[in-house]
Amino acid sequence: MRIGILTGGGDCPALNAVIRAAVKTSVAYGWDVVGIEEGFDGLVHCKTRPLGTANVSGILHLGGTILGTTNAGNPFTYPTVVEGGETVERDISDTVMANFRKMGLDALIAIGGDGTLGIAQKFYEKGMPLVGIPKTIDNDIGGTVITFGFDTAVNTARDAIDKLHTTAESHRRVLVVEVMGRHAGWIAVHSGIAGGADCILIPEIPFDIEKVAECVFMREQQGKHFSIIVVAEGAFPTGGTLSHRDPKQAGREQRLGGVSDQVAKAITTLTGKETRAVVLGHLQRGGPPTTFDRVLGTRFGAAAARLIRKGQYGRMVALIPPDVESVPIKDAIAIRKIVPLENDLLLAARDTGICFGD
Numbered sequence: 001m002r003i004g005i006l007t008g009g010g011d012c013p014a015l016n017a018v019i020r021a022a023v024k025t026s027v028a029y030g031w032d033v034v035g036i037e038e039g040f041d042g043l044v045h046c047k048t049r050p051l052g053t054a055n056v057s058g059i060l061h062l063g064g065t066i067l068g069t070t071n072a073g074n075p076f077t078y079p080t081v082v083e084g085g086e087t088v089e090r091d092i093s094d095t096v097m098a099n100f101r102k103m104g105l106d107a108l109i110a111i112g113g114d115g116t117l118g119i120a121q122k123f124y125e126k127g128m129p130l131v132g133i134p135k136t137i138d139n140d141i142g143g144t145v146i147t148f149g150f151d152t153a154v155n156t157a158r159d160a161i162d163k164l165h166t167t168a169e170s171h172r173r174v175l176v177v178e179v180m181g182r183h184a185g186w187i188a189v190h191s192g193i194a195g196g197a198d199c200i201l202i203p204e205i206p207f208d209i210e211k212v213a214e215c216v217f218m219r220e221q222q223g224k225h226f227s228i229i230v231v232a233e234g235a236f237p238t239g240g241t242l243s244h245r246d247p248k249q250a251g252r253e254q255r256l257g258g259v260s261d262q263v264a265k266a267i268t269t270l271t272g273k274e275t276r277a278v279v280l281g282h283l284q285r286g287g288p289p290t291t292f293d294r295v296l297g298t299r300f301g302a303a304a305a306r307l308i309r310k311g312q313y314g315r316m317v318a319l320i321p322p323d324v325e326s327v328p329i330k331d332a333i334a335i336r337k338i339v340p341l342e343n344d345l346l347l348a349a350r351d352t353g354i355c356f357g358d
């Protein structure tokens, strides 16, 4: 057996833990492992490197991915510059299929989020034997209770909120902390609850800025002269739209960002309180993975190799407690896992006085 491993989409803590476990398990099975660099782009341009136990030694605790990654360059809509300088999207998936065969690969492990897993599913349907591993700090992939990287990102955000808490209190300010979460507010909810936020704004609940201001105002009346508002980058006001950073580029997802600035300005206007916005951004994607993510990453990597050994292609490893099991990739990507509105997580937040701007 000769298997390939790639990491696609935005990076995420514990990618290296997953690669290490997948390589060690595969080597134990007597397989050759090829590292494919920069996601599916490595299969477009045949950018590879051999991966043995020596290459994955000492990477368990490192953030990032030793294979590199990209969230551009989907081979089914590959951005290509044509005559006149215009960029158009072309389907070059047949080239990837040919390169996969040329490299002598028998199977592929694709580690990625909904974008990468969506591409993987299409290649599986074209006949590529592959398995998937769910990765995203946003925790919004279906089929698995949790994705690796989420726990580390939440801890990073919670640590930042703890630090912002003390300065907010000293200066009697409102601090608006923007965390990642394009379509789902998992990071905002978990870091907000753990960090003692007063208000949490998430994509699942369009917010009314007047309600947010009311929360700040009520705290003021109770003698609490500071407030912490955690806002997911994908949160938007009722009847409003998402905040975008720049125009969409071909072959890439639209960049989100800026909602914290809007919230901060509106809060100043409505309450007269000095308000500051802090965008945590890519800090949440870096750093050493937590213990939880190292363990989950190790379980996912080893389980993916086991799936290949059993010939269970087209499937994604998934944490379905207490075990790591597997689900069809197509089912996992069919429904985005968003924060459920009726679940006790939000109830507990509301019961303890957190406002969601609704």
Ligand code: F6P
Pocket: 010, 011, 071, 113, 136, 137, 138, 180, 181, 182, 233, 255, 256, 285
């Ligand atoms: O991995 C998902 C994510 O963290 C989103 O929450 C965020 O919108 C996106 O990545 C940012 O990606 P980029 O690296 O392209 O700025």
